[in-house]
Amino acid sequence: MRAVVIDRFGGPEELHEVTDRAVPQPRSGQLQVKVIATGLNPLDYKQRDGSSKSMAHLTAGDFPIALGRECSGTISALGPGVTGWEVGEEVMAFCNDVTDGSYAEYVCTPADMTTRIPAGGDPVKLAGLPIAGFTAWTSVHERARVQAGEKVLIHGGSGGVGQFLVQLCVRAGAEVWATASTRNQDRLRELGVHHPIDYRTQDWQTLVPQVDVVLDTVYFGTFEPSLDHLRPGGRIVVLPSLADLTPATKRGIEASIPGLHPMPAVMDELARDVTSGALDLEIAEVLPLSEVARAHRMLEEGHTRGKLIATL
């Protein structure tokens, strides 16, 4: 099959196309999916350069590897013992095999982390939903437990995850402060942010009061100062998984980093909400998989607005 692979950890130039990669076969509990599109995430470049802890166990013998942690596509085979799914159904899914990811024509996905595309849903757009949508949902509802009337500060409100964080907090009835650069201030307002902050021209520390919750997609330069803005009983959720939470826990502040786990009902609801327009999933750009190295460079610059998606 066709795939974009890396032969070693390194820069975006390591990503190259092959046409003779073996099609992965579904194991117990897995679905084989013929990929339509793959969502791109900062995690992809951290896995590409080897800095992600998730790649620490790999050895030279594991290469070449295909990256890609989320996709949409059509079910092409069921693993042994898998029931409740039909070949031909359109789905979106998390792809958790770090050597055989979704930068490929076929990928195997855990059935319990795969979601049917709702009627009328756009599979290309929905390829960008699983990671950003679920991470935002679990951050807001499981980790921070945001309640109506609470004050919430969101660092990075215009990014892939940030836009969902904003919308979910606004929907929960919170009062939201969110940061982004100058060009994204209108987007913050469109999403319902009550107090947009331009981190390039304004000092958020002088504008943000004591809040109940901080949702921090940036971490570098924002995490420690945010602790001074939390009320007693406040919660902070940090997105980058390499974050050191010790400065918070030392002060007795509840701090956590979200992870991915199966919650099929939540994924169904998110897919329906994006399809109906109840949640807006902004697409920064849809590009062909052959240009994925360019997307990695954009992600590494850290200023994409919404999601980048690659089509097969």
Ligand SMILES: NC(=O)c1ccc[n+]([C@@H]2O[C@H](COP(=O)([O-])OP(=O)(O)OC[C@H]3O[C@@H](n4cnc5c(N)ncnc54)[C@H](OP(=O)(O)O)[C@@H]3O)[C@@H](O)[C@H]2O)c1
């Ligand atoms: N723990 C998990 O399971 C998990 C899941 C998903 C993502 N993540 C991590 O969460 C982080 C964000 O992911 P993402 O997909 O949302 O990234 P993204 O789509 O690349 O978004 C980055 C956003 O950060 C904003 N930004 C950059 N510097 C900023 C600053 N100093 N202050 C405020 N905003 C700033 C940018 O806005 P401007 O252009 O306006 O600057 C941009 O919109 C990444 O580190 C990612 O690896 C973790």
